[in-house]
Amino acid sequence: MKLGCPAEVKAQEYRVGLTPNAAREAVASGHTVLIQQGAGLGAGFEDADYVAAGARIVGSAPEVFAEADMIVKVKEPQPAERAMLREGQILFTYLHLAPDPEQTEDLLASGATCIAYETVTDDRGGLPLLAPMSEVAGRLAPQMGAWTLQKANGGRGVLLGGVPGVGPARVVVIGGGTVGTHAARVAAGMGAEVSVLDRSLPRLRYLDDVFGGTFRNRYSTEGALTELLAEADMVIGAVLIPGAAAPKVVSRAMLGGMKHGAVLVDVAIDQGGCFETSRATTHDDPIYEVDGIQHYCVANMPGAVPRTSTIALGNATLPFVIALANKGWRAACAEDRHLLAGLNVHAGQLTNAAVGEALGREAITPEAALEGSDQAGLSRAV
């Protein structure tokens, strides 16, 4: 198979879909790897590193898209990239379709087979291709929130850890999954007083067992949240219902009960955001204010640390990239129901129920797409 890796074009996105080590393994498995010139530079990988791994450097994105059977990326394809996808081509990347009807429309129109990193599952109920970026975004969240809390950035001018004689900042983390746990650990490590809320009792038990002495946890109800918001200097939004639009856990009215200059960091913004007042921002212009509360809502936070993020993401995606390249998408997905769970769009049909529900569109099951793909191809060909 020909694997193509274009340079990312989203604002301030310096990650890359394939590392030289991933390229080397794909080449060793008998595949051709096409890397757009300079695609790895932002993450510290030179074209020469890819050439040494056996990959071929290609001058432009249109050449990569035209030649490759499978496109491996990081971020959801931007409009110019969507226009280059074609029927039968595989796209393997983050998609986050639930809050993005335009992208969904374009992917359906392309006829491509689109597998989303964020809905691939594992045996333990986890999301193995989201987890590494959730670890990065979780660890970054208190760092970005601490910066936003500085007076010059519109925050209330509170130092996270306090100093001797002055108490620490209070941090509330909503959602105690991967993002939330890593955020809570780092915020506590910076000296803040941290509370984590979740709606899963098994998760709260786990957090209590492992981190009981480091941060507190509470069952997430509006009442508990309202109490904690009143005292909070920083609130980190980290909830997820896989594939679905994020539930709005903090309404605009609830901002009125918070301290002026407190900070919201909405990590869940890539699924539409879990605060009513959130809108996606970029690394170029990351913060804005609503009702005296500062909002940081960057949808690709790991892009801020592209070296760490690219390697972490590549470690997780590599086995799936190789399986897709070796077997083709249909056999690879037929043999691995967890990879099949990543199928969001195939041959003009939506194949993820949560995305369909969020967008009010009909979705078939990924299993039906697997069985019906020949037929779908045939009916378009006549």
Ligand SMILES: NC(=O)C1=CN([C@@H]2O[C@H](COP(=O)(O)OP(=O)(O)OC[C@H]3O[C@@H](n4cnc5c(N)ncnc54)[C@H](O)[C@@H]3O)[C@@H](O)[C@H]2O)C=CC1
């Ligand atoms: N902005 C960015 O750059 C990035 C964003 N993310 C996003 O961060 C979000 C969280 O991801 P993960 O931590 O990996 O998910 P996860 O599935 O590990 O954790 C989510 C947690 O939220 C809890 N939850 C669900 N509904 C809730 C509610 N109403 N109240 C309280 N808790 C609730 C779940 O029980 C679960 O423990 C996702 O939307 C993910 O896409 C992840 C990486 C980067």
Ligand SMILES: CC(=O)C(=O)O
């Ligand atoms: C998860 C995601 O969207 C990101 O890493 O940018």
Ligand SMILES: [Mg+2]
């Ligand atoms: Mg994102």
